[in-house]
Amino acid sequence: xxxxxxxxxxxxxxxxxxxxxxxxxNWQTLGKQFAEKFTVYFVDQRNHGRSPHSAEHxxxxxxxxxxxxxxxxxxxxxxxMGHSMGGKTAMYFAINHPEKVDKMVVxxxxxxxxxxxxxxxxxxxxxxxxxxxxxRKEVEEILSRDIKDPGTLQFLLKNLYWGDSQKLAWRFxxxxxxxxxxxxxxxxxxxxxxxxxxxxxxxxxxxDHIFNADKLIPAMFANAxxxxxxxxxHWVHANKPVExxxxxxxxxxxx
Numbered sequence: 216x217x218x219x220x221x222x223x224x225x226x227x228x229x230x231x232x233x234x235x236x237x238x239x240x241n242w243q244t245l246g247k248q249f250a251e252k253f254t255v256y257f258v259d260q261r262n263h264g265r266s267p268h269s270a271e272h273x274x275x276x277x278x279x280x281x282x283x284x285x286x287x288x289x290x291x292x293x294x295x296m297g298h299s300m301g302g303k304t305a306m307y308f309a310i311n312h313p314e315k316v317d318k319m320v321v322x323x324x325x326x327x328x329x330x331x332x333x334x335x336x337x338x339x340x341x342x343x344x345x346x347x348x349x350x351r352k353e354v355e356e357i358l359s360r361d362i363k364d365p366g367t368l369q370f371l372l373k374n375l376y377w378g379d380s381q382k383l384a385w386r387f388x389x390x391x392x393x394x395x396x397x398x399x400x401x402x403x404x405x406x407x408x409x410x411x412x413x414x415x416x417x418x419x420x421x422x423d424h425i426f427n428a429d430k431l432i433p434a435m436f437a438n439a440x441x442x443x444x445x446x447x448x449h450w451v452h453a454n455k456p457v458e459x460x461x462x463x464x465x466x467x468x469x470x
Contacts, residue, residue, distance in 0.1 A: 216261055216266070216267055216279075216280045216283070217267070217283065217284075217287075218258055218259060218260065218261065218266045218267075218280050218281075218283075218284050219239075219258075219259040219264055219265035219266040220239065220256050220257060220258045220284060221239060221256075221257040222254060222255070222256055222257075223246065223255050224250025224251065224253055224254050224255050225253075225254055226253040226254055227253050227254065227293075227467075228253070228254045228256060228288070228290050228292075228293045228294065229249055229253040229255050229256065229293070229295075229296060229467065230256045230281070230284075230285070230293050230294070230295050230296070231246055231249075231255060231256065231257055231258060231296050231297070232258055232260060232281075232295065232296070232297035232298070232300075232301030232302070232304050233258075233259070233260065233264075233297075233298060233300075233301050234297075234299030234300045234302075235299060235300040235399055236263070236333075236336065236374065236387055236392075237263065237264075237300075237301075238259050238263050238264030238265075238373070238374065238386060238387075239259050239264055240257075240264070240373065241370075241373075242257055242452075243257070244456070245452055245456060245459070245460055248464075249460075249463075249464065249467075252467075252468065253294070253467065256284075256288075256293075258281070258284065260277055260280070260300070260301065260304065261276065261280055262387055262388035262391045262392060263387050263388075264386055264387075266280075268388040268391065269391060270390075270391055270394070271391070271395070272388075272392060272394075272395040272398065273395065273398050274303055274304055274401065274403070275307070277304045277307070278304060278307045278308040278311055281304065281308050282312060282315070285315060290315075291315070292314075292315060292316065292317040293315060293316065293317060294316075294317050294319065294320075294467055295308065295309065295318075295319045295320070296319070296321075296322065296463065297319075297320070297321060297322065297324075298322040298323065298324070298450075298451075298452065299322070299323060299424070299449065300324075300399055302321040302322055302323070302324035303324055303326075303399075303403060305319055305320075305321060306321060306326055306403045306435070307403055307404070309410060309412065309414075310403065310404060310405075310406045310410065310435070313406075313410050313411075313412065316412050317412065318412060318413045318415075318466070318467060319412060319413075319414045319415070320415045320417065320463050320466065320467070321414065321415070321416045321417070322417045322451055322452060323417060323418055323419050323422050323424050323449050323450075323451050324424055324425060325416070325424070325425045325426070325429045325431060325432060326402060326403035326429075326431040326432065326435055327402060327403075327429060328401060328402035329399075329400030329424075330400060331396055331397055331399075331400060332400065333396060333399070334396060335361075336362075336367075336371070337389070337393050337396060339358060339361045339362060340358075340371070340385070340389055341389070341393075342357055342358075342361075343357050343358065345383050345384060345385070346382065348383055350383075351372065351375055354372065354375060355368065355372055358371060358372070366450070366453075374386040374387055403431075403435070405431075405434065405435060406435055409433070409435060409436060409437040410435060410436050410437065411438055412436075412438065413438045413439075413466070413469075414436040414439040414440075415439075415440060415441075415442065415462075415463065415466045416432060416439060416440070416441040416442070417441075417442055417451055417459065417462065417463065418441060418442070418444070419443070419444055419447035419448045419449055419450070419451040419455075420444060420445045420446055421446065421447060421448045422447070422448050422449040422451070424449055425441075442462055444459060444462070445458075
């Protein structure tokens with residue numbers, strides 16, 4: 216699958232992979248900062264953003280999509296940074312194509328298996344009948360009955376756009392994500408031997424998605440380190456952008 220992406224800057228290639236229900240747009244501000252030193256690829260994963268929709272959605276396929284993009288850009292080695300679902304994609308890719316990965320940043324997710332945690336969001340999104348709503352404000356009013364966090368609400372609303380038939384539509388493929396939601400939290404396969412590339416795990420202090428005691432991390436990545444950013448939740452990069460940028464930029468810039 217040919218993914219939609221944008222490219223900015225010059226230097227070593229850095230691919231940024233967004234999380235579930237997200238898109239490359241979520242990383243524009245930070246990505247521009249990274250582009251001062253690196254060639255940043257803002258990637259829309261399948262069934263998200265402006266990338267094609269498919270009934271299939273798995274880390275094996277998202278890894279294949281990424282490999283196709285990297286090869287089409289004639290790149291031998293890249294740096295990967297992924298948040299949540301994007302972090303899982305990055306780890307899956309690194310395990311299957313370690314020769315392609317120079318460094319990796321995994322944001323607030325671990326290789327372990329997770330329970331289904333976003334079914335409630337899907338249930339709320341399904342309450343919106345896009346064939347009859349007439350405005351973004353109407354969609355916001357429907358979602359806000361169940362989604363009380365303003366950040367989450369605005370994050371989801373960023374995916375709304377006016378389609379060709381002058382009807383509102385979601386950028387993400389809701390049906391495919393609904394059908395494959397259990398796969399989003401699946402465990403990352405174990406490599407035959409621990410991988411040697413440098414890996415930075417960034418944890419939000421207030422998040423319960425990743426723990427220092429996660430034994431799978433050193434078992435998979437021999438040169439992994441974890442840093443916790445204080446007073447940040449699962450959306451570490453959005454909660455503490457200055458601290459996040461400084462930490463990750465330093466890591467990526469190390470020889």
